[in-house]
Amino acid sequence: MVDFPPLREELRGIAPYGAPQLDVPVQLNVNENPYGPSPACVDDIASSVVEAARTLNRYPDREFVALRAALADYLSRDARVTPEMVWAANGSNEVMLQLLQAFGGPGRTAVSFAPTYSMYPEYARDTSTRWVTGRREDDFSIDLEAARVLVAEERPSVVLLPSPNNPTGTALAPEVVTTLCEAVGESGVVVVDEAYGEFRRSGTPSALEQLSAYRNLVVTRTMSKAFAGAGLRLGYLAADPAICDAIRVVRLPYHLSAVTQAAALAALRHAPELLGKVDELRAERDRTVAWLRGEGFEVADSDANFCLFGTFGDRHAVWQGLLDRGVLIRETGPDGWLRVSIGTADEMAAFQDALLHVMKEMP
Incomplete structure (x- = not known):
């Protein structure tokens, strides 16, 4: 049967x-x-969506040029980011899935260090990517030598590093990013997931500061948390333009609706207030x-x-x-x-x- x-x-x-x-x-x-x-932000989002609704008979901007420019401008508070270095999707979940679609797959391996975000192995499963986890220390930090050994043994094409880590809240030391970017080399990408990056304590740097040094580094963010936009579903990343171009191969056509783009642009106009x-x-x-x-x-x-x-x-x-x-x-x-x-x-x-x-x- x-x-x-x-x-x-x-x-x-x-x-x-x-x-x-x-x-x-x-x-x-x-x-x-x-x-x-705030009411002012809500009104701006509402009026922006009304304008977008007037053209819903047409497909949205497939490359969401205005949104990429606005996100690049926002990220440039931490490091120089240009629109060509930015990609966005329906929540950071879709951003991560697209990264695994582009750089994972059959015969390839993704690595993280447990405890880690519980959705990561699901992205790997959904893209037929082999999933391997190392272990964090008792204080939830990552041992650099153990990380080097794991990368040498597994040769991953994707390394996923939430910072601050979910579920523990701990941020990565900058040398962890440096070590793993160098250990992985250009045969893979190192993804630092900064979904909670805006909440980091004073003196804790963003991995965005290391983008210019490593073209295999990807830094992801979301508007769900600090921007109070969980219902908006807008996640994004900053990386070398070649990585953004690679993701364009696997993205679905017109994956960001005109309504989403309009609402996200309106929210970004109110960034100081929302933050x-x-x-x-x-x-x-x-x-x-x-x-x-x-x-x-x-x-x-x-x-x-x-x-x-x-x-x-x-x-x-x-x-x-x-x-x-x-x-x-x-x-x-x-x-x-x-x-x-x-x-x-x-x-x-x-x-x-x-x-x-x-x-x-x-x-």
């Missing part, structure tokens, strides 16, 4: 990716920005880390808008206890750890109060 539908064997029995979407008072599980755009809450969220994160440590929890150093804390003998019981009190966080990362997104001051107070009650009731 033939199984139906005729799914690829390696996909059988696999559940789709996704964090719980539950209607609770305090939602701190998917690292969203708790502060929405204005980043400092506030950084401060709230640091207060949360200090409070958790003061209560005796172990907490990973975080340069992101979330923190990983533990450790628990039964983390699911703690997660459920918080949920029962109307606080949703994420059960992810290494065994025994939980991750909490940084919300408003009131939301973090509710989280702290709920966590203290749960811990008192634990056996």
Whole structure:
């Protein structure tokens, strides 16, 4: 008897990716920005989308020239970036998938260092790319010599390095990027995923600063987090123009709609305002880390808008206890750890109060 539908064997029995979407008072599980755009920004987005709607009978700008220029201008705060060095897609998820489509594939290997973003192995699976993970140290840093050895053994065509790392929040030291770019050489690409880059602590550099030195380096960003645009679905990268040209081979035609382009351009016009809450969220994160440590929890150093804390003998019981009190966080990362997104001051107070009650009731 033939199984139906005729799914690829390696996909059988696999559940789709996704964090719980539950209607609770305090939602701190998917690292969203708790502060929405201002009325002025909303009005600009709305009027821009109206203008785009007048031409929806036509295909959008396939090369999204205006958007690439605006993103390049934004990124040039950290390093010189030109429009030819920028690529964008529907969320950083699609950017990553396109990178694996272009540079991974059958007979090729992608490498990361666990714990790492849980979607990476899915990108590899979906593109028939072999997936290999090294291990991070106990403090979630990467041992440079072990990384060199792994690259020499596996000869990856793609190395995926989230910085700040999801789920731990730890940022990469610049020498990690340097070491891996040199170890991989031009037979592969090193992708530094800076989805949470705007939240990094003072003195923590961006990998954008190393783009001019390594043409095999790719730095990805998103408008989902610092720009409060999770519903916008706009991710992007900066890299050597040759890498952007290679991705154009695998992208779907007209993959960025006219509406998406218009909304993203409008949001970028309000960048100072949208990014204005980043400092506030950084401060709230640091207060949360200090409070958790003061209560005796172990907490990973975080340069992101979330923190990983533990450790628990039964983390699911703690997660459920918080949920029962109307606080949703994420059960992810290494065994025994939980991750909490940084919300408003009131939301973090509710989280702290709920966590203290749960811990008192634990056996």
